[in-house]
Amino acid sequence: MNIPQPALLQQVKERLHAEGGRLTEQRRLIVEVLENHPDHPTAEQIYLRARESDETLHLSTVYRTLRWLEEEGFISPRWFEDERRQERFDMGMEGSQDHHHFRCRECNQIIEFSEPLVEQIKAIFMAQYGGKVDNATLILYGVCEKCRAG
Amino acid sequence: MNIPQPALLQQVKERLHAEGGRLTEQRRLIVEVLENHPDHPTAEQIYLRARESDETLHLSTVYRTLRWLEEEGFISPRWFEDERRQERFDMGMEGSQDHHHFRCRECNQIIEFSEPLVEQIKAIFMAQYGGKVDNATLILYGVCEKCRAG
DNA sequence: CTTAGTGCAAACCATTTGCATCTCG
DNA sequence: CGAGATGCAAATGGTTTGCACTAAG
Numbered sequence: 001m002n003i004p005q006p007a008l009l010q011q012v013k014e015r016l017h018a019e020g021g022r023l024t025e026q027r028r029l030i031v032e033v034l035e036n037h038p039d040h041p042t043a044e045q046i047y048l049r050a051r052e053s054d055e056t057l058h059l060s061t062v063y064r065t066l067r068w069l070e071e072e073g074f075i076s077p078r079w080f081e082d083e084r085r086q087e088r089f090d091m092g093m094e095g096s097q098d099h100h101h102f103r104c105r106e107c108n109q110i111i112e113f114s115e116p117l118v119e120q121i122k123a124i125f126m127a128q129y130g131g132k133v134d135n136a137t138l139i140l141y142g143v144c145e146k147c148r149a150g
Numbered sequence: 151m152n153i154p155q156p157a158l159l160q161q162v163k164e165r166l167h168a169e170g171g172r173l174t175e176q177r178r179l180i181v182e183v184l185e186n187h188p189d190h191p192t193a194e195q196i197y198l199r200a201r202e203s204d205e206t207l208h209l210s211t212v213y214r215t216l217r218w219l220e221e222e223g224f225i226s227p228r229w230f231e232d233e234r235r236q237e238r239f240d241m242g243m244e245g246s247q248d249h250h251h252f253r254c255r256e257c258n259q260i261i262e263f264s265e266p267l268v269e270q271i272k273a274i275f276m277a278q279y280g281g282k283v284d285n286a287t288l289i290l291y292g293v294c295e296k297c298r299a300g
Numbered sequence: 301c302t303t304a305g306t307g308c309a310a311a312c313c314a315t316t317t318g319c320a321t322c323t324c325g
Numbered sequence: 326c327g328a329g330a331t332g333c334a335a336a337t338g339g340t341t342t343g344c345a346c347t348a349a350g
Contacts, residue, residue, distance in 0.1 A: 020303095020304080020350095021304070021305090022303095022304060022305065022348085022349050022350070023349080024304090024305060024306080024348080024349070025348095026305080026306070027305090042339090043339080043340080044339085056306090056307075057306095057307090058306070058307050058308070059340090060306080060307075060308080060309095060340085060341075060342085061305080061306055061307075063339095063340060063341070064305080064306085064341090067341090077231075077234075079229055079231075079234075081227075081229075081287070084229075084237070084315090085234075085235050085314080085315085085338080085339060085340090086338095086339065087234070087339085087340090102275060102279065102281075102283065104281070111279060113275065113278070113279070115271055115274070115275075117267050117270060117271050117274075118271070118288075120267060121265055121267050121268070121288070121290075122290060124265070124267075125252060125263060125265075125290055128263070129252065129261060129263070129294070129295065130294070130295030130298070131252075131254070131292055131293055131294040131295040131296075131297070131298055132292045132293050132298060133252070133290045133291070133292040134291055134292045134293075135290075135291050135292075136288065136289065136290050136291070137231070137287075137288070137289050137291075138268075138271070138286065138287070138288045139286065139287050140271075140272060140275055140283045140285075140286050141283070141284055141285050141286070141287075142281055142282045142283040142284045142285075143281055143282050143284075144279070144280070144281040145279065145280030145281040146281075147281070148280070148281055148282060170328085170329080171329075171330090172323085172324050172325070172328095172329060172330070173324085174323080174324070174329095174330060174331080176330080176331070177330090192314090193314080193315080194314085206331090206332075207331090207332090208331070208332050208333070209315090210315085210316075210317085210331080210332075210333080210334095211330080211331055211332075213314090213315060213316070214316090214330080214331085217315095217316090234340090235313075235314060235315090235339080235340085236313095236314065237314085237315090
């Protein structure tokens with residue numbers, strides 16, 4: 001299939017080393033899956049994909065690794081309204097610019113986009129209400145072009 | 151943009167009548183709690199407040215009523231990132247204009263605000279990616295003025 | 301060797317559902 | 326009286342955790 005990109009894996013390796021953590025086979029696999037499938041998978045989807053390479057991998061290990069990646073700022077969890085309690089994982093890295101999401105309620109596709117007006121909204125809010133806004137999540141819901149046409 | 155709304159209870163009464171539903175004591179209580187506490191309570195908070203007037207009220211009844219109110223467009227569920235799985239209920243009525251939220255991560259206060267730029271973002275997205283955007287949820291996270299000062 | 305990490309099973313917990321009973325209209 | 330609601334208990338399902346064992350460095 002796809003040749004794994006060393007970008008995320010390399011960063012993870014370095015962070016683990018700095019913290020006295022260990023790059024296990026399981027973690028390597030999970031990170032590879034994330035790199036090769038930037039389509040906001042659920043924990044279970046990551047689990048199933050990684051299991052194709054390691055039959056013994058357990059879902060709880062996937063969760064533990066995802067939580068660690070989240071704490072380290074490598075990924076972000078996302079929730080979409082039609083999926084109430086299920087979380088999806090976003091490769092967005094620490095320090096990278098905010099990006100936002102459109103979710104098609106027919107094909108469930110997620111489109112990422114950046115939108116400078118959101119910065120402006122933060123500024124307007126702060127001017128009006130005081131306080132400090134650190135980050136913003138914006139999700140648009142609708143029907144994508146393809147589903148409208150089809 | 152303030153369109154005076156008849157009290158929620160009155161609207162609920164009419165809708166129930168139109169559908170052959172019944173205005174039970176439990177539903178009346180739950181709707182009253184929602185009207186008197188527009189602070190985005192959780193199901194359990196609504197339950198506890200309503201129970202002060204009716205010891206026998208059960209949490210499942212609260213959930214069933216909330217789901218009905220949601221289907222009828224009287225309230226909307228909202229999720230905030232630091233509470234992963236818990237939902238909060240928003241009195242926003244059907245047909246009322248989109249409103250958005252700021253959440254203080256110290257005092258957990260929620261501030262509602264409207265922001266016309268969001269309409270503009272929807273239009274920009276549609277122009278760029280095609281498709282149709284129906285609605286948008288925007289949540290700002292940060293520290294409110296009071297908590298910053300304190 | 302040492303201890304971080306894993307597999308597994310059990311726990312968690314907000315929410316949902318099946319069913320016998322009650323009650324609103 | 327009869328359909329619609331409720332109380333209760335049990336189920337659900339994504340996520341988390343305790344523990345004994347395994348393996349990375």
